[in-house]
Amino acid sequence: MADLSGMxxxxxxxxxKKEGDTATVGISEYAQSQLGDVIYxxxxxxxxxxxAGARLGVIESVKAASxxxxxxxxxxxxxxxxxxxxxxxxxxxxxxxxxxxxxRSVKDNAKLLDQKAYDAFVQGQSG
Amino acid sequence: xxxxxxxxxxxxEHVHLGAQMTNFGGWVMPLQYSSIRxxxxxxxEAVGLFDLSHMGEVRVKDESLAQRVVTRDLTRLRPGRIQxxxxxNDAGGIIDDVLVYAVADGGxxxxxxxxxxxxxxxxxxxxxxxxxxxxxxxxxxxxxxxxQGPRAVGLVQRLTPSQLGGVKYYAFIEGKVADVxxxxxxxxxxxxxxxxxxxxxxxxxxxxxxxxxxxxADGIRPAGLGARDxxxxxxxxxxxxxxxxxxxNPLEAGLDWTLSLDKDFIGRDAxxxxxxxxxxxxLVGFKMxxxxxxxxxxxxxxxxxxxxxxxxxxxxxxxxxxxxxAYVPPTLAAxxxxxxxxxxxTVAAAEVVALPFYKRPHPK
Numbered sequence: 001m002a003d004l005s006g007m008x009x010x011x012x013x014x015x016x017k018k019e020g021d022t023a024t025v026g027i028s029e030y031a032q033s034q035l036g037d038v039i040y041x042x043x044x045x046x047x048x049x050x051x052a053g054a055r056l057g058v059i060e061s062v063k064a065a066s067x068x069x070x071x072x073x074x075x076x077x078x079x080x081x082x083x084x085x086x087x088x089x090x091x092x093x094x095x096x097x098x099x100x101x102x103x104r105s106v107k108d109n110a111k112l113l114d115q116k117a118y119d120a121f122v123q124g125q126s127g
Numbered sequence: 128x129x130x131x132x133x134x135x136x137x138x139x140e141h142v143h144l145g146a147q148m149t150n151f152g153g154w155v156m157p158l159q160y161s162s163i164r165x166x167x168x169x170x171x172e173a174v175g176l177f178d179l180s181h182m183g184e185v186r187v188k189d190e191s192l193a194q195r196v197v198t199r200d201l202t203r204l205r206p207g208r209i210q211x212x213x214x215x216n217d218a219g220g221i222i223d224d225v226l227v228y229a230v231a232d233g234g235x236x237x238x239x240x241x242x243x244x245x246x247x248x249x250x251x252x253x254x255x256x257x258x259x260x261x262x263x264x265x266x267x268x269x270x271x272x273x274x275q276g277p278r279a280v281g282l283v284q285r286l287t288p289s290q291l292g293g294v295k296y297y298a299f300i301e302g303k304v305a306d307v308x309x310x311x312x313x314x315x316x317x318x319x320x321x322x323x324x325x326x327x328x329x330x331x332x333x334x335x336x337x338x339x340x341x342x343x344a345d346g347i348r349p350a351g352l353g354a355r356d357x358x359x360x361x362x363x364x365x366x367x368x369x370x371x372x373x374x375x376n377p378l379e380a381g382l383d384w385t386l387s388l389d390k391d392f393i394g395r396d397a398x399x400x401x402x403x404x405x406x407x408x409x410l411v412g413f414k415m416x417x418x419x420x421x422x423x424x425x426x427x428x429x430x431x432x433x434x435x436x437x438x439x440x441x442x443x444x445x446x447x448x449x450x451x452x453a454y455v456p457p458t459l460a461a462x463x464x465x466x467x468x469x470x471x472x473t474v475a476a477a478e479v480v481a482l483p484f485y486k487r488p489h490p491k
Contacts, residue, residue, distance in 0.1 A: 036147075036353065037164045039442040040418055040449075058471065060420045062163045062353055062441060065471070084418075088164070 004095060009118035010053075010071035015095065016112065023072055023106045026099040027059065027090060030122045035061040038090040041068075043079040043101060050074060052110035056101065059090070072110050074103030135180035136270050136331035144349055152242025154181035157351035166354035167444045170276045170317050175350035176338055177273035179323065180331060183244025183266030185251060188234035189259040196251050197227060197237075198377060198394070200387035206231040209297040209314060212385050213377050214239075214247060215394030219401060220373035221380065223247050224365065226314060228299060234260065238271075240367050254393070270331030272324045274338060275358075277487075278345040279321030286341055287311070291322075305337030316355060318362025318485055360450065361443050363412060363483030369423050370410060370438040370452055376401055379454065381410045381482070408435060408454040412482040413466075414446075419475040421451035421468050428467035428474050429459060437468060443484060450484050451477070 007017045013031035017024045032038065040060040050056055050070040057068045079101050083089060090098035113121060132155045141148065146157035157178065159166060169175045187193045194201055199212035206229045214222040223243040228236040239247045248264040255262050274283055284291045289302035289311065299312035310325040326334050339347060356366070365371045371380045376398055378386075388399060415421060421440030426433050440451030451468070459466050462481050467474035 036159060037162055040420055042419075062357060063158075065420065065422065091162070 004115050007095070008071070008112035008114055009121075010069065010110070010112055011121060012069045012071075014069060014071045014100075016071040018072070018106060018108065021104065021106055022077065023074060023103045024099050025056070025071060025101050025103065026094055027068065028118070028122075029094050032091050032094045032098070035059065035063065035066060036091075037062045038087040040087055041083050041090070041100065043083075044076050046076050046078060048076045050076060050103065052107075068100065070103070071112055072103065072106050072108065074106035076101055077104040078102040133181070133267075135178055136328040137178045137180060137272075137335055140332060140335055141178065141349075146349070146351060149352065151352055152181060152240065154241050156181055157349070159351040159353045160349050163351070163353035163357060164444055166348050166350035167357050169346060169348035170319055170350055170354060170358055171445055172277065173346035173348075174274060174276035174278040174282055174321070174342055175317070175348055175354065176335070176342065177275065177350050177355060178335070179271040179273050180269070180328070181241035182271050183239040183241060183247065183264070184269050184325075185237045185239055185244070185248050186234070186263040186265050187237060187251060187260075189255060189262075190234055192251065192255050192259065192262070193227070193235045193237075194390065194392065196254055196393055197225065198386050198392055198398075199227070200390045201227060201229070201235065204229045207298055207300065209299060209312065211297075213382065214250065215377070215392070215398070216373055217394060217397060218373075219376040219394040219397035221367065221371045221375055221377060222250060222373060224367050224371060224382075224385075228310075228312070236265075239266075241266075243367065268328065269325050270328050270334075272326070272331070272335055272338065273315060273317075273321065274324065274342075275315045275317040275319045275321035275350075277319065278342075278347075279319065282338065282342050282345050282347070283311070283322050283324070286337060296320075305334055305341075307334045307337075309334070316362075316364055317358040318364070318483065319358075319487055357441050357444060360439055360441055360452070361445055361483070361485035363452075363485075365410075365452075366439060375410075375454075378402055379406055379409055406457055409457050409460050410438065410452055411455055411460050411479045412450065412452055412484055413468075413477040413479050414443075414484075415449040415451070415468070416465075416476040416478055418449070419468070419470040419473070420449045421453075421470070421475075421477070426469040427453050427455055427459075427477075428469055429455075434459065434466070440468075445485050450480075452482075455479075 427435030435455035
């Protein structure tokens with residue numbers, strides 16, 4: 001299990017982990033289980049500026065295409081190239097090698113949930 | 128009004144196996160148990176087990192009625208044999224695609240799509256002549272379990288005293304499997320060899336468990352509707368409601384081989400007229416030339432013009448690229464022809480390929 005401490009979640013089911021003024025973004029365990037087998041991700045270019053809540057790309061599973069949103073404001077510094085050949089990493093390890101993008105110059109301006117609050121939110125959604 | 132989705136006799140088995148359930152055609156069905164990719168692979172490489180009990184069955188004893196409602200001439204269909212055919216409306220549109228089983232004690236059993244079973248029954252019944260055998264809607268009396276994959280025949284053979292080697296593709300026998308009285312049908316919707324086993328609803332759990340247990344040695348996996356859809360797409364099989372419906376005729380859908388235009392059937396005249404007028408669109412298979420994934424409803428574009436619609440699309444796990452079927456003008460139908468698919472506002476390149484996308488290596 002990945003280290004979830006310090007990880008925060010958007011209600012659109014992305015997670016973000018901030019380290020200084022950089023951050024890593026992915027999708028939650030709940031999101032990957034709902035999407036099912038991920039087969040393709042359409043991701044932004046490095047250098048693109050994203051506002052919190054802005055569409056950052058599209059994730060395609062066998063079932064459907066879904067939008068991904070940036071949980072935080074920042075500039076794309078890296079996209080996970082491994083996902084090109086291994087989109088299944090998102091299913092297998094959503095908090096680890098299934099990370100999606102990294103951001104720099106992040107501004108912590110978004111209303112996000114800690115893991116406990118997010119788990120309660122998911123419970124409410126699926127209940 | 129609250130419409131309650133129906134459950135098959137295997138509902139509790141699916142829940143127990145941890146399936147994600149979904150509503151399909153008015154039924155609560157397993158979408159996937161573990162992973163669509165893994166279930167798909169199990170069917171291509173080993174064996175998969177499907178609950179198909181949502182499918183409908185309509186008993187039509189009256190042979191002339193059956194001949195009138197299906198597109199294919201049934202006179203040469205001997206008992207124990209099966210044909211794929213269409214049920215068409217007066218305009219030649221496809222009400223449903225069905226498997227017609229010629230039954231030893233007379234007439235036919237039609238296996239129809241889950242969501243259409245009551246409408247099909249009403250439609251066929253409405254054309255019955257007074258005093259003839261009544262049409263029976265028996266879908267809810269039967270469970271149906273699919274056993275599909277290269278190891279399917281061997282698995283079922285180990286559980287039955289019947290000799291399955293003589294049961295050809297699109298033929299069926301009656302026999303016992305795991306001591307359960309079954310109709311053993313060599314049919315499927317995956318592109319693999321295998322059987323579909325009809326049994327009474329009370330016996331379904333016993334048969335399902337016996338197949339899962341005996342199949343452990345073969346690497347069996349229960350497979351849900353997700354894998355069923357990716358498998359049938361690779362095999363180029365049409366899905367009613369996606370690729371064919373009441374607004375498409377069998378010629379457009381590339382199903383002319385299911386038509387016996389020299390017999391009289393409902394929709395025949397309209398289909399002949401459509402043929403003589405010339406088709407404005409035809410169903411083709413295509414593959415994407417990049418990584419984008421085509422989906423039902425996406426627009427086909429040629430030279431900046433909207434020229435067609437994707438009817439089905441997804442990843443092909445077996446082939447390693449993305450595939451789909453689409454209705455396009457006949458001028459764009461030849462294999463090798465390229466067109467665009469509008470994938471969320473970006474036009475992605477696609478190329479027409481012959482159907483089916485996938486054929487199993489050693490068909491028997």
